[in-house]
Amino acid sequence: MSDEALLSVRGLRTTFRRDGAEPLTAVDGVSFDVRRGQALAIVGESGSGKSVTMRSVMGILPRTARITDGQAMFGGRDLLAIGDKELRKVRGRDIAMVFQSAMEAMNPTLTLERQLTEHLLWHGICNKAEARKRAVRALGDVGIPDPEKRIRTYPFQLSGGMRQRAMIAMAMVTEPALLIADEPTTAVDVTVQRQILDLLAELKNRGTGVIMITHDLGVARYFCDDAVVMYAGRVVERAPMDRLLDDPRHPYSVGLLGSGVEVGGRELPLRPIPGSPPDLSHRPDGCPFHPRCARAELPRCGTEQETLTIGPGRDAACWKVAVDA
Amino acid sequence: MPDKLVHAESVTKVFRTRAGEVRAVDDVSLTVHRGETLGLVGESGSGKSTMARLMMGLQTPTSGRVEFDGQDLSKLPARELRLLRPRMQMVFQNPYGSLLPHFSAIGNVMEPLRLHERGDKESRRTKALELLDLVGINTGHAELYPRQFSGGQQQRIAIARALALEPDLLVCDEPTSSLDVSIQAQILELFTDLRDRLGLSFLFISHNLAVVERLADRVAVMNKGRVVEEGSTEDLFRAPQDDYTRQLLSAVLPIRQAPGL
Ligand SMILES: Nc1ncnc2c1ncn2[C@@H]1O[C@H](COP(=O)(O)OP(=O)(O)OP(=O)(O)O)[C@@H](O)[C@H]1O
Ligand SMILES: Nc1ncnc2c1ncn2[C@@H]1O[C@H](COP(=O)(O)OP(=O)(O)O)[C@@H](O)[C@H]1O
Ligand code: SF4
Ligand SMILES: [Mg+2]
Numbered sequence: 227m228s229d230e231a232l233l234s235v236r237g238l239r240t241t242f243r244r245d246g247a248e249p250l251t252a253v254d255g256v257s258f259d260v261r262r263g264q265a266l267a268i269v270g271e272s273g274s275g276k277s278v279t280m281r282s283v284m285g286i287l288p289r290t291a292r293i294t295d296g297q298a299m300f301g302g303r304d305l306l307a308i309g310d311k312e313l314r315k316v317r318g319r320d321i322a323m324v325f326q327s328a329m330e331a332m333n334p335t336l337t338l339e340r341q342l343t344e345h346l347l348w349h350g351i352c353n354k355a356e357a358r359k360r361a362v363r364a365l366g367d368v369g370i371p372d373p374e375k376r377i378r379t380y381p382f383q384l385s386g387g388m389r390q391r392a393m394i395a396m397a398m399v400t401e402p403a404l405l406i407a408d409e410p411t412t413a414v415d416v417t418v419q420r421q422i423l424d425l426l427a428e429l430k431n432r433g434t435g436v437i438m439i440t441h442d443l444g445v446a447r448y449f450c451d452d453a454v455v456m457y458a459g460r461v462v463e464r465a466p467m468d469r470l471l472d473d474p475r476h477p478y479s480v481g482l483l484g485s486g487v488e489v490g491g492r493e494l495p496l497r498p499i500p501g502s503p504p505d506l507s508h509r510p511d512g513c514p515f516h517p518r519c520a521r522a523e524l525p526r527c528g529t530e531q532e533t534l535t536i537g538p539g540r541d542a543a544c545w546k547v548a549v550d551a
Numbered sequence: 552m553p554d555k556l557v558h559a560e561s562v563t564k565v566f567r568t569r570a571g572e573v574r575a576v577d578d579v580s581l582t583v584h585r586g587e588t589l590g591l592v593g594e595s596g597s598g599k600s601t602m603a604r605l606m607m608g609l610q611t612p613t614s615g616r617v618e619f620d621g622q623d624l625s626k627l628p629a630r631e632l633r634l635l636r637p638r639m640q641m642v643f644q645n646p647y648g649s650l651l652p653h654f655s656a657i658g659n660v661m662e663p664l665r666l667h668e669r670g671d672k673e674s675r676r677t678k679a680l681e682l683l684d685l686v687g688i689n690t691g692h693a694e695l696y697p698r699q700f701s702g703g704q705q706q707r708i709a710i711a712r713a714l715a716l717e718p719d720l721l722v723c724d725e726p727t728s729s730l731d732v733s734i735q736a737q738i739l740e741l742f743t744d745l746r747d748r749l750g751l752s753f754l755f756i757s758h759n760l761a762v763v764e765r766l767a768d769r770v771a772v773m774n775k776g777r778v779v780e781e782g783s784t785e786d787l788f789r790a791p792q793d794d795y796t797r798q799l800l801s802a803v804l805p806i807r808q809a810p811g812l
């Protein structure tokens with residue numbers, strides 16, 4: 227599979243320097259593939275390392291971070307090794323990113339026009355007039371009414387949902403080969419969400435590979451083809467999207483599904499996973515999920531973590547999971 | 552004591568921008584009763600957050616009026632408004648943005664108490680620790696800074712901070728949408744618990760209809776600055792009357808093959 231992969235990440239490990247303590251391992255040996263024209267969902271709790279994984283690949287980590295191991299092959303090159311200058315050429319042109327909050331991606335002091343045309347002009351993709359035309363079209367595409375007028379406004383003059391759409395327009399305008407979307411639709415309502423997902427799906431149909439970090443399992447089901455579940459900096463389950471949701475195998479995946487609320491499910495009891503994700507400076511030994519796992523068996527779960535192949539394209543980091551015959 | 556805690560009467564809010572006038576809220580009347588959770592849903596840009604700010608007296612309506620506990624906010628002298636302010640608190644989508652980055656977790660919870668001159672330093676500390684415990688933050692971590700907590704934990708701290716002044720009304724603007732599902736489930740349980748234990752009233756804004764269905768007693772649907780439908784949660788979800796509400800409900804993406812199983 228990795229031959230035809232658009233992006234192939236292997237054994238990524240990223241640490242953060244800390245004052246007076248051992249570095250903190252935020253991402254601990256993560257591997258996954260993104261295929262051309264397909265979407266990979268990355269799901270998992272806060273702090274499980276999803277954003278750090280993506281920021282490592284994109285080379286936009288804070289200064290205190292260090293990638294200590296791993297590869298990220300993209301177009302025959304290892305993004306982790308090519309250096310900042312080369313990476314900057316890739317970013318915004320071949321790989322675009324949509325963030326959790328538009329505030330992270332947008333400059334509050336610049337008009338939408340300046341921000342939407344920036345990559346097109348910086349990478350020399352087209353001239354100013356053409357860039358403006360594409361920017362207006364992109365704004366219209368993401369459902370911003372009156373794009374000709376709106377392009378002259380500043381981000382703070384838009385509602386949260388509109389700002390999010392403007393940021394997506396910003397990422398789509400260069401037609402990137404890979405789009406990394408970190409919670410792209412959390413700030414928008416369901417109708418706009420559907421509209422944005424359908425737009426992103428068009429990009430996907432044209433061959434763009436998408437990594438979608440999402441907390442919304444409904445969005446994941448609708449949009450994504452494959453899924454990776456992360457916990458405490460590690461991948462705990464990897465599966466085709468539908469299989470994961472209809473038949474989760476890793477106890478953590480089972481817990482995630484039990485926490486999801488759905489319309490029509492008002493009377494169903496919530497079954498949140500007890501406790502919270504581990505403080506990574508005290509990552510539990512063995513399977514890091516064991517302090518919260520209803521199926522944990524000591525001492526084995528507290529000393530080792532083993533990954534079992536469940537079936538084609540499916541594995542889980544738990545020695546107790548059911549494996550397909 | 553009036554049964555209406557906050558009541559907006561025909562409020563309209565017009566913003567002037569380079570792109571022209573924006574009628575963010577257009578002749579809306581809305582009430583949150585005491586002890587009630589009112590869900591507010593609708594398209595982005597439909598005016599929900601503006602409505603919330605108007606109801607909290609953080610912005611003045613272009614026309615119409617807002618009453619809190621029977622008092623017209625626009626007619627209140629600044630001093631009395633300041634006394635009312637602590638009784639309505641807000642929880643935002645982005646917990647990090649609503650916390651003071653250079654204050655520890657406990658410092659964040661103590662700050663509103665200090666600003667409003669409640670108790671002495673020692674009692675403020677005790678109270679803040681109780682609140683952190685109430686929202687499920689390990690009190691051993693009270694001295695850590697916001698950035699050292701995960702998003703879900705930051706939201707818990709933001710909630711503890713909002714509860715510090717013992718408000719009657721908690722206005723939550725997308726409080727769980729930056730959180731993943733397992734933490735969201737815990738925060739939902741926390742809200743339910745707070746409502747039952749403290750008798751809080753909520754104005755709860757969310758685009759997550761499943762969350763609103765679960766928490767709200769009544770739901771109002773906004774579209775283009777207007778409330779297009781309002782009703783009990785059960786009725787509205789079972790038999791939506793308005794076209795836009797129906798459209799909204801049909802756009803929900805199910806997680807399981809047969810939702811509700
Ligand atoms: N700048 C930083 N300095 C120190 N530690 C950090 C920094 N950024 C992230 N971390 C740590 O790395 C781990 C993974 O964080 P990350 O933000 O990737 O999680 P996430 O899965 O994206 O969470 P969320 O869904 O809340 O955004 C966490 O333990 C976090 O505390
Ligand atoms: N400070 C402001 N200046 C100009 N327009 C604003 C301002 N705040 C909100 N608006 C406009 O008001 C409308 C409603 O915004 P908002 O209340 O944020 O919507 P929602 O919260 O439902 O997403 C939008 O058209 C938005 O652009
Ligand atoms: S290895 Fe043990 S603790 Fe970990 S998920 Fe499996 S059963 Fe649970
Ligand atoms: Mg993140």
Ligand SMILES: [Mg+2]
Pocket residue numbers: 385386387599600
């Ligand atoms: Mg809003």
